[in-house]
Amino acid sequence: MAVRPLHSPLDRLLVETQRALETVFGNPPAQRDYPARQTPEVMLDERERRHSAGLMRINHVGEVCAQGLYFGQAAVARDDGTRAHLLEAAQEETDHLAWCARRLRELDSRGSLFNPLWYAGSYAIGLMAGLRGDGWNLGFVVETEHQVEAHIDEHLDSLPPADLRSREVLRVMKADEARHAQSAEHAGARVLPQPIPAVMAAASKVMKTVAYRL
Incomplete structure (x- = not known):
């Protein structure tokens, strides 16, 4: 019977550091095609462009946070199946991260200046959730994805009508988030008791307010 190789604490630290650097400072490639590749670009006025960029920056930050959360949870997951589930979801979130980054470039904008902070905070939350056990681990996935779905719905309502490319990206992302949950x-997954969902929603609101501009 094959024995699964054991990684030293230093190996694990290097892996997690590489993941963090790639998420925050790198340009990880998407494995799936860009959803808006066949959607025509429509000229937006300056106000519309800034608004679309602010919303897509929020979504980009959300994907940075998702990477931190899932990698943190996977690092301490007790069950191999749970760990595999988390890493699979993280890979799809990498697609989202790449798509949002591309859309920001198309809008002549950039990601949040605070991405290192968003990632670090989310990774710490992921570690704490994972240490509570796999049921709680998966419960955080469900609540996170439901809250992400809700803010994507808000953005679909708020985007300039002409911004069809951002809409196409967000529609695919929303479908993925629902499937992850x-x-x-x-x-x-265990249902998270209050006040955890309320605290998560409050933290998300702060993140969205800051990321829209910075």
């Missing part, structure tokens, strides 16, 4: 529920 459903998969985590089927895998045994």
Whole structure:
């Protein structure tokens, strides 16, 4: 029987450091095609462009946070199946990260200046959630994805009508987030008690307010 190789604490630290650097400072490639590749670009006026860029920066930050959360959870997951689920979701979130970064470039904008802070905070939350056990781990996935779905709906309503490319990216992202939540529920996620969801929502509101401009 094959024995799974054991990684030293230094190996694990190097892996997590590389993941953090790639997420925050790198340009990780998407494995799937850009959803808006066949959607025509429509000229936006300056006010519309800034608004679309602010919303897509929020979504980009959300994907940075998702990477930190899932990698933190996977680092301490007790069950191999749970760890695999988290890393699979993280890979799809990498697609989202790349798509949002590309859309920001198209809008002549950039990601948040505070991405290192967003990642570090989310990674710490992921570690704490994972240490509570896999049911809680998956419960955080469900609540996170539901809250992300809600803010994507808000953005779809708020985007300038002419910004069809951002809409196409967000529609695909929303479908992925719903699938991640459903998969985590089927895998045994626990329902998070209050005030945890309320605290998560409050933290998300602060993040969105800051990321829209910075």
